[in-house]
Amino acid sequence: MIKYSVVVPIYNRPKELDELLESLTLQEFTDFEVIIIEDGSSISSEHIAKKYQSLLKLLYFSKSNEGQGFGRNFGVKYASGEFLIFFDSDVIVPKEYFKTVDAYLEDHKIDAFGGEDKASDDFSDFQKALSYSMTSVLTTGGIRNKNQNAGGNYQIRSYNCGIKSELFREIGGFKKTNMGEDMELNNRLEKLQVLKRLIPNAFVYHKRRGDFKSFFKQIFSFGRTRVQLKNMYGISIKIVHLFPVGFVLFTLFAVLLITFNTDYRYLPIGLLSLYFGAIFVHSTVSTLNLKVGFLSTIASFIQHLAYGLGFLKEVLFPNKK
Incomplete structure (x- = not known):
């Protein structure tokens, strides 16, 4: 059985972290740990982390601000899982997620994977609209969720992806800390001919907030x-x-x-x-x-x-x- 380490950088978003951690307590598969990295926030999420420490195998760290890429690198130093799972703080994880991922990885010997992002039925109309514009075939060509399994060249996205811990450490983790850090990581993985796949149904609900x-x-x-x-x-x-x-x-x-x-x-x-x-x-x-x-x-x-x-x-x- 594979053990997983979930690594989540957080910056001034305690409410989002609360929703994410709550969704992780509902997972049907539970052999995973959660590592939260407070990346120089002025609005602390420590009280949210403490709320779930009795419900999850959870570690919380606070550090100076460097951005999400280097925040993840920091968290990986404390990870003990065979596979690392990266989530953004604004996602909600369906209860079948880890069960789906684990079943797929048992049957497919791959080095890294990604999953889709969607809008949940209970999202606001505004959130659903942003999700549509970011994922629709009419707007982005569906490139974020495009299945490229034939060539093993799926472009993993840092809001919902996994990679073998040993491989991640071997290549030095994220080299770019903000905006496109996952694309730069993909570039190095492809040069190494690493096998990456989109796992069907390993999706998350991406709860984008803000305004236009x-x-x-x-x-x-x-x-x-x-x-x-x-x-x-x-x-x-x-x-x-x-x-x-x-x-x-x-x-x-x-x-x-x-x-x-x-x-x-x-x-x-x-x-x-x-x-x-x-x-x-x-x-x-x-x-x-x-x-x-x-x-x-x-x-x-x-x-x-x-x-x-x-x-x-x-x-x-x-x-x-």
Whole structure:
């Protein structure tokens, strides 16, 4: 039987940690330990950790702020499990998660794995809309949850993934602490031809919070990070990453056509309307909720705009740090 070590960095989010730890107490498979790393928070989660110490095999550490990647590295030093499981603090873990993972790993000799992220039925309409925009095939091509089992090249994501402890330590853990640290890790694993898989049904509920303004800032950073990863580590940029750039340029083109009152001024607006109309219909049908469909349309627009602008910003005015 495999033993697991769950490593979770936390920064100013005690309520999120409470929900995550509560979900871990409900697991059908219980042979795992939990390591919480308070990464320089000004709002401590120590009282939340103490609340669950009698219910879970739990270790809590507080340290100066370095970011989630190095926070995970810190926690791994105290991990005793054969497999490390990394969760973000804003996920909720279904009760079948570890049972599903353990059964898969018993039958498949792999070195690392990942799982999907979804919205739970009890999430707010806003949270469901953000989840749709981040995972839908119409917005991201479904790249976050794409099953690449045929080639063993699944891109693990640090909000929900696992890796053999021995391998993680051998390669030195995360080398980048924020934004894209999992992509840099993937890059090294692929160079080593490590076998990675998406485990079907090993999903988590990703409870994104905030507002559209903070969502824009986050996605803008994602766009910049994609270029930085190419410049710093040679990680290739895929066609799907260029789609938001095309969206920004196409939207600018549409504005210019309308501004100068050309004969074709309504054509690009019509195409954009068709695209976002499809998003509205697809989201509404998949969630059975008109409000979620409407919010998903706004979230998807913001996502494309922010990522494209962030990408272009880093190409034209790169960060020299």
